[in-house]
Amino acid sequence: MFKFFWAPETASLAPMAVLEEVGAEYEAILIDYEGRQQKSADYLALNPCGLIPAMTLPDGRTMFEAAAIVMHLCDLYPAAHLAPPPGDPDRPLFYQWMLYLADSPQPTYRRYYYPDRFAADEDDVRKRGVDALLDEFAIVEGALSHGEWLLGNRFSACDIYLHMLTTWFEPPEALYARFPNIARVAAGVEDRPASARAIARHRP
Numbered sequence: 001m002f003k004f005f006w007a008p009e010t011a012s013l014a015p016m017a018v019l020e021e022v023g024a025e026y027e028a029i030l031i032d033y034e035g036r037q038q039k040s041a042d043y044l045a046l047n048p049c050g051l052i053p054a055m056t057l058p059d060g061r062t063m064f065e066a067a068a069i070v071m072h073l074c075d076l077y078p079a080a081h082l083a084p085p086p087g088d089p090d091r092p093l094f095y096q097w098m099l100y101l102a103d104s105p106q107p108t109y110r111r112y113y114y115p116d117r118f119a120a121d122e123d124d125v126r127k128r129g130v131d132a133l134l135d136e137f138a139i140v141e142g143a144l145s146h147g148e149w150l151l152g153n154r155f156s157a158c159d160i161y162l163h164m165l166t167t168w169f170e171p172p173e174a175l176y177a178r179f180p181n182i183a184r185v186a187a188g189v190e191d192r193p194a195s196a197r198a199i200a201r202h203r204p
């Protein structure tokens with residue numbers, strides 16, 4: 001049994017969708033993001049970064065980083081087919097897209113949502129953040145012209161992660177209008193009943 005610490009509209013969406021997709025038993029523990037519970041001593045003892053999400057493992061240890069949680073769950077539940085297994089020719093691309101999404105657009109969103117942490121001119125930080133996001137999503141859009149999903153014909157957790165990142169764009173429809181391939185993947189994730197359960201919980 002996992003304990004999963006989450007809050008609506010945060011980076012807990014993709015790991016929760018994967019928990020649902022693989023059929024894992026988990027307890028969802030809602031963190032009061034607006035009330036800054038993620039900075040409380042109790043939560044910092046679980047995730048010293050003070051960020052959502054975190055997940056307590058059956059052995060009692062707690063892991064953080066949304067992409068790490070997603071990849072761990074994919075490995076634990078191979079029958080869910082959310083990642084090519086090690087040795088599969090598509091496995092390198094799985095690593096590539098998970099890391100690209102988690103290392104490029106995901107942190108770029110911090111400039112949009114926490115501009116005061118970067119510079120005094122918040123509007124400028126936000127604007128440059130959006131420009132960078134559009135460049136980063138353009139790379140994903142180009143890759144998606146070669147296949148239905150990020151791994152070509154094979155659906156994977158990368159698509160779930162990409163969907164989460166699109167929901168943070170304001171408004172998501174502007175991103176979808178500009179990047180139809182990304183829109184197609186996001187719609188495909190929303191159509192999956194298991195992922196849709198997590199998406200419904202994350203909508204405000």
Ligand SMILES: N[C@@H](CCC(=O)N[C@@H](CS)C(=O)NCC(=O)O)C(=O)O
Pocket residue numbers: 009010011012038050051052053064065066067102114
């Ligand atoms: N790299 C982390 C980032 C998580 C993250 O930025 N979470 C945001 C919500 S989406 C958060 O908790 N922000 C609180 C803060 O920055 O103070 C992960 O992927 O788990």
